[in-house]
Amino acid sequence: MTTVIKGGTIVTADLTYKADVRIDGGRIIEIGPNLSGDEVLDAAGCYVMPGGIDPHVHLEMPFMGTYSSDDFESGTRAGLAGGTTMVVDFCLPDPGQSLLDALKRWDNKATRANCDYSFHMSVTWWGEQVFNEMKAVVLHHGINTFKHFMAYKGALMVNDDEMFASFQRCAELGALPLVHAENGDVVAAMQTKLIDEGNDGPEAHAYSRPASVEGEATNRAIIIADMAGVPLYVVHTSCEQSHEAIRRARQNGMRVYGEPLIQHLTLDESEYFNKDWDHAARRVMSPPFRNRQHQDSLWAGLASGSLQVVATDHCAFTTDQKRYGVGDFRKIPNGTGGLEDRMPMLWTYGVATGRITMNEFVAVTSTNIAKILNIYPRKGAILVGADADIVVWDPKRSKTVSAKNQQSAIDYNVFEGKEVTGLPRYTLTRGVVAIEESTVKTREGHGEFVKREPFQAVNKALSTWKELTAPRKVERTGIPASGV
Ligand SMILES: NC(=O)NCCC(=O)O
């Protein structure tokens, strides 16, 4: 059966033009005027765009003594409802655990996915076993990205020497390291001080993680990546200090990518000063929300290209779970939702306000990350041969965000009450209609794992340059006798 998306305007990262799209076998098979098919989807007045890719989600994540409450079923259903057709979760080995054993757990969880997915592997400890298994992860399991937490001391955090060793291994394997950049030692010390002073509420979470600790860690990770000769992807870039480090590195020729979250772009630190404990705690995530100056910097980075991707870090905990931290903000599970709202919020606060163009919207929600992850043009493109992961975007549909009608399993929404204009009319996952306006037609288990090949070009270029510029012993004749 062929499906035709008819009468819409195709918007890609580079082009805007009118054409129909014909789909068969889950792929785009033709793009052109006046196409016909067995099933016709009316796209009049809509933009036909590559479905969103969210490269930063945590579904059923074991974290801070609990599990995040959206699993691969509810999480991917939420994503599809908001126009996202692929997610990348983080496989998280326990300290000392085999990476391959951890991967089995994630493979099992993901069988319920409604859309395609992939994994980043997290490096949560270091040793010969990790070094060896990284190769199998890249070559046999289709994972070309490794995440490093510079925060969460005593839990997920890795030290600089471990990070340097892992980055060097990534360089050899054609993999890309990711960092959660916050100085975990300083954060831990700040947390203790705040608690000792009687500052135990959710606002203290923000006090303990100022922008400077993020900027410092970003800069440190960039230098370690440069020394290791590997590109770097900085997740949830939330502040000017971190953006500044990324911008400077890029100006100096380094391949460094930055990923603001929709939450940091549209919500600010005043959320933590709300008198309602639950309201503030529900918004506790790391890094915390910042002030307007930082938000302006992130928007500018998206417009100018110094920041490349908008993600969510979707890691949703219920109010009851957040209440584990009553009396001690350090125990509030860190994380917020966002999968269903990322694209509508970015369209409303980005495209409709003129901060970014429609083409930049496609770039930062889909195409750029597809290129960074090495899955373009299978994903992130409206091209013949690409997977038919497509969102038919109706710029006139609107709603008020509310937990009452969201797909996510949790009992609140950090964007509650926001008016968004710009929503999917249809979301298609490999050619199958999963969302038709407000009707959810998702199919549990439809999602497939997307294998990602190691990087050839960038890692090769970096290693060639590294070799050319490596320190070399100067061969001398007539060396004078030792002075002693
Ligand atoms: N970001 C956050 O607060 N929770 C999810 C885990 C992480 O990525 O740091």
Ligand SMILES: [Zn+2]
């Ligand atoms: Zn993180």
